[in-house]
Amino acid sequence: MVGIFDFLKPKQQSANTAKNRLQVIIAEQRSEAGAPDYLPRMRQEILDVIRKYVHVPEDAIKVSKEKHGEYDVLDISIELPDRDASEG
């Protein structure tokens, strides 16, 4: 119902939320596009091995294949938790 007190209702600014969510998901989608099929599984296995020794969150590891000139480089980066947090 559109009515007399409409202007009192707070405006829903959901379009902004939509845009932010899309920017995140599309950046991720694009980084995965053209990536080899084995990347997600390999990423999971590396994560499992690391977790035997250090407790790291799911998103602590990033695996991507990049092109540097004529070489394909497998870029693996793992973010370890703060020393205090992990040993304390």
Added chain:
Amino acid sequence: MAEIIVVTSGKGGVGKTTTSASIATGLARRGKKVAVIDFDVGLRNLDLIMGCERRVVYDFVNVVNGEASLKQALIKDKRFDNLHVLAASQTRDKDALTKEGVEKVLKDLDADGFDYIVADSPAGIEKGAYLAMYFADKAVVVVNPEVSSVRDSDRILGLLASKTKKAEDGGRVQEYLLLTRYSPARVEKGEMLSVTDVEEVLGLKAVGVIPESTDVLNASNKGEPVILEANSDAASAYEDAVARLLGEERPMRFTTAEKKGFFSKIFGG
């Protein structure tokens, strides 16, 4: 050479067939010789939107299989002599179309002197969608200002850049974004992604913005491409999009809400 324009989207129900019909008709109205092909094997729809469903005798798959000649299968539009429809087959065999078969039909259309071939892609990213885009020179990616449609169109843009003949040959399919079901009033209220939002997210400029309009359903009820509707914003917006596809510059229309008067603001409407 005939120019091949694929109309695609990934997500279903965003207006691919409506757009294919209107672009093809718009090009024909400008005197171009146009064929519009329904690639949605199993789910024929373009014939209904073009209003020629009672005249389908042979279809795309019949031509590919050599059961009918191209001439027999092309349905001449009742409004424009230079506009032809090739209907989809209703066979349930998804492998009925092959890359070689499609290529031959496109080459034959080219040899027949067609200026434009509009390929109406099925939804999804399966074989039908792949075949519709594979030989394309240009792609019109139809998108609704809505999250799932925008994400899907990004997937389609990725495929256009990798799984097409142009891409395989080291070139690029020319991509165009077409927004449909756009509601300027809702955008101004912050409820709907704006043209700029969608352009920014996808990194592509819009070639057209079609406002949400009751004319689209009316036109499809009648079997008439909406671009032919008189006094219709949607029709004018499609006509603008066709002009821009042909390289004309036109300012974007129908992207701002009509200002409401004092009374309609108070009482709704």
